[in-house]
Amino acid sequence: MKPPVTIQSIDDARKRIPSRGRNRPQAVAETIKEWIIEHGLTPGDRLPQEHQLIADLGVSKGTVREALKVLETQDLVRTRTGPGGGAFITEVSADHATALLANHFFFKDISIADIYEMRIALEPQLVADLAPYIADGQIEELRARMSAYTAPPASIEEEKEQRVAELEFHEALAGFSENPLLGFTCAFLVRLLKELTVCKKIYEQPNPELRERGVSYQVQLIEALRARDADTARAVLQAHMRTAQRIMLAQEAQVTKGFLSISKKT
Amino acid sequence: MKPPVTIQSIDDARKRIPSRGRNRPQAVAETIKEWIIEHGLTPGDRLPQEHQLIADLGVSKGTVREALKVLETQDLVRTRTGPGGGAFITEVSADHATALLANHFFFKDISIADIYEMRIALEPQLVADLAPYIADGQIEELRARMSAYTAPPASIEEEKEQRVAELEFHEALAGFSENPLLGFTCAFLVRLLKELTVCKKIYEQPNPELRERGVSYQVQLIEALRARDADTARAVLQAHMRTAQRIMLAQEAQVTKGFLSISKKT
DNA sequence: AGATATTTGTTCGTATGTATT
DNA sequence: TAATACATACGAACAAATATC
Numbered sequence: 001m002k003p004p005v006t007i008q009s010i011d012d013a014r015k016r017i018p019s020r021g022r023n024r025p026q027a028v029a030e031t032i033k034e035w036i037i038e039h040g041l042t043p044g045d046r047l048p049q050e051h052q053l054i055a056d057l058g059v060s061k062g063t064v065r066e067a068l069k070v071l072e073t074q075d076l077v078r079t080r081t082g083p084g085g086g087a088f089i090t091e092v093s094a095d096h097a098t099a100l101l102a103n104h105f106f107f108k109d110i111s112i113a114d115i116y117e118m119r120i121a122l123e124p125q126l127v128a129d130l131a132p133y134i135a136d137g138q139i140e141e142l143r144a145r146m147s148a149y150t151a152p153p154a155s156i157e158e159e160k161e162q163r164v165a166e167l168e169f170h171e172a173l174a175g176f177s178e179n180p181l182l183g184f185t186c187a188f189l190v191r192l193l194k195e196l197t198v199c200k201k202i203y204e205q206p207n208p209e210l211r212e213r214g215v216s217y218q219v220q221l222i223e224a225l226r227a228r229d230a231d232t233a234r235a236v237l238q239a240h241m242r243t244a245q246r247i248m249l250a251q252e253a254q255v256t257k258g259f260l261s262i263s264k265k266t
Numbered sequence: 267m268k269p270p271v272t273i274q275s276i277d278d279a280r281k282r283i284p285s286r287g288r289n290r291p292q293a294v295a296e297t298i299k300e301w302i303i304e305h306g307l308t309p310g311d312r313l314p315q316e317h318q319l320i321a322d323l324g325v326s327k328g329t330v331r332e333a334l335k336v337l338e339t340q341d342l343v344r345t346r347t348g349p350g351g352g353a354f355i356t357e358v359s360a361d362h363a364t365a366l367l368a369n370h371f372f373f374k375d376i377s378i379a380d381i382y383e384m385r386i387a388l389e390p391q392l393v394a395d396l397a398p399y400i401a402d403g404q405i406e407e408l409r410a411r412m413s414a415y416t417a418p419p420a421s422i423e424e425e426k427e428q429r430v431a432e433l434e435f436h437e438a439l440a441g442f443s444e445n446p447l448l449g450f451t452c453a454f455l456v457r458l459l460k461e462l463t464v465c466k467k468i469y470e471q472p473n474p475e476l477r478e479r480g481v482s483y484q485v486q487l488i489e490a491l492r493a494r495d496a497d498t499a500r501a502v503l504q505a506h507m508r509t510a511q512r513i514m515l516a517q518e519a520q521v522t523k524g525f526l527s528i529s530k531k532t
Numbered sequence: 533a534g535a536t537a538t539t540t541g542t543t544c545g546t547a548t549g550t551a552t553t
Numbered sequence: 554t555a556a557t558a559c560a561t562a563c564g565a566a567c568a569a570a571t572a573t574c
Contacts, residue, residue, distance in 0.1 A: 025335060042373070043373065062328055062331070065328070065332060066331065066332055066335045069291060069332045069335050069336060069339075070335060070339045073335075073336045073339040073340060074339060074366060074369055075369070075370075076369060091373050092369045092370040092372070092373070093370075094370065096370070097366070097367055097369070097370035100340060100363070100366040100367070101363055101366070101367055103340055103341070103342060103358045103363070104341075104358040104359075104360065104362070104363035104450070105446060105447070105450075106358070107308070107309065107357050107358070108446045110446060110447060113445075114445045114446065114447050114448070115447065117391065117395075117445055117447075117448060118388075118445075118447050118448060118451070121387045121388055121391050122384075122387055122388075125383065125387050129383075179379075179380045179383055179384075180371060180374045180376060180380065181371070181376060181380050181381065181383075181384050181455070182380070182383060182384060184370070184371075185384070185451060189447070
């Protein structure tokens with residue numbers, strides 16, 4: 001285990017912390033963050049202990065705790081109790097980043113059209129990139145996921161489960177991308193489709209066409225990936241997304257029409 | 267001003283908070299968040315006061331403060347002192363969401379190729395959407411921004427300033443989008459280009475070709491937007507992005523070659 | 533402009549929970 | 554099991570900010 005970091009150039013840092021005013025914890029958090037960067041700390045490294053931070057930064061325990069809570073909320077550190085415990089640098093997980101980003105879009109009302117415009121622009125590109133280097137094991141995983149919804153659903157519950165499974169097919173696809181930005185964005189779009197209330201309502205309605213066409217396209221996609229054929233993969237995904245967009249928009253219109261009377265928007 | 271929220275069903279909430287164990291502040295934060303959603307609080311609404319939260323939730327002041335700090339870090343609330351003060355719901359700003367998202371990509375090394383792959387897929391679509399309804403005032407803003415780099419730079423400093431101004435042209439463009447997802451993503455990509463260290467090094471080198479071609483494309487874009495011509499706007503942006511990608515990748519190769527010896531990656 | 537009341541922000545002492553040895 | 558080292562939680566007192574009169 002690496003030794004705890006010894007903090008240098010404390011005086012410079014202390015000057016940046018307001019003497020008694022507002023937002024002291026945030027300022028302390030920023031200071032600690034700068035140290036992390038300056039010292040090139042990487043995930044797994046430990047920060048100085050609480051009492052040491054208190055002494056070095058010249059702030060109280062409560063303030064240090066709030067500052068660490070700020071960093072913890074950003075998923076930059078995690079703390080452990082006990083001997084050898086303390087705050088440890090962590091790599092910000094995609095899940096955490098997704099949750100924080102979703103907050104931003106909570107009050108803006110995202111439409112299904114918005115999401116599909118993005119998917120149409122990105123997912124064909126994603127699979128085209130993937131085709132040349134995708135591993136056989138990854139293709140196998142896609143096949144396995146697909147098998148969860150090749151048979152028609154027997155109930156409303158199964159209907160919903162299949163929709164989610166279909167979305168997770170695309171989430172897995174996104175996870176295979178070598179472009180972190182592209183992969184994250186596509187996965188985020190799928191997560192929005194999984195969680196938006198409008199979508200949840202749609203998933204409660206039977207929709208044989210979407211399922212059948214979806215399966216058909218995905219069979220073609222797997223075929224194209226197996227053949228390492230980027231152009232075909234791209235074309236298949238483009239058609240897939242366009243079809244899904246058309247059907248989802250039609251269903252959105254139906255659902256919102258049925259619920260107009262109890263719309264919460266004033 | 268709306269009256270402060272009175273908290274109901276406290277007992278249910280209290281049960282979810284661990285009695286003495288770890289992560290009490292997070293649990294309290296989650297509880298408050300659920301209240302916000304359950305009561306349909308919107309930006310501007312006030313949360314109960316600190317002392318009331320302490321009483322209602324049965325936790326200490328420090329714990330409540332840490333919980334509020336968690337929400338504050340997520341940009342969900344902001345607090346004010348004084349009479350009538352307290353914690354107020356806020357709309358999570360794009361800036362804040364951007365900063366939190368950037369944390370996730372900090373340890374993953376994003377390449378210029380990754381960014382431009384996304385820009386090529388998204389920005390042409392963005393301007394095509396924009397063309398039919400963009401306001402004359404917005405076109406005027408673009409023109410004004412462009413004027414900051416129509417003349418060749420006289421120094422390295424001016425070189426960098428012009429690069430940033432050019433990127434902010436695209437940031438403004440993204441801000442005009444009616445698709446929040448598309449707008450946010452494009453703006454985020456531009457912000458990455460502004461802040462990545464590799465890019466900063468590139469901007470220190472003179473690059474007349476990128477500037478001249480950029481201005482030329484942007485003149486064409488403004489022309490197309492003025493004519494409300496979506497197809498031309500899309501085509502121009504596509505060419506613009508492809509050219510920029512080619513030049514940036516070439517410069518990236520040069521810069522990294524020059525700095526290979528002091529690369530920090532082990 | 534100044535005094536006052538209200539509410540958050542900061543500190544410190546103390547006690548408790550938890551994991552390592 | 555006991556001792557130790559660390560974070561976690563609580564409460565009281567005080568400081569700072571701001572709205573109102």
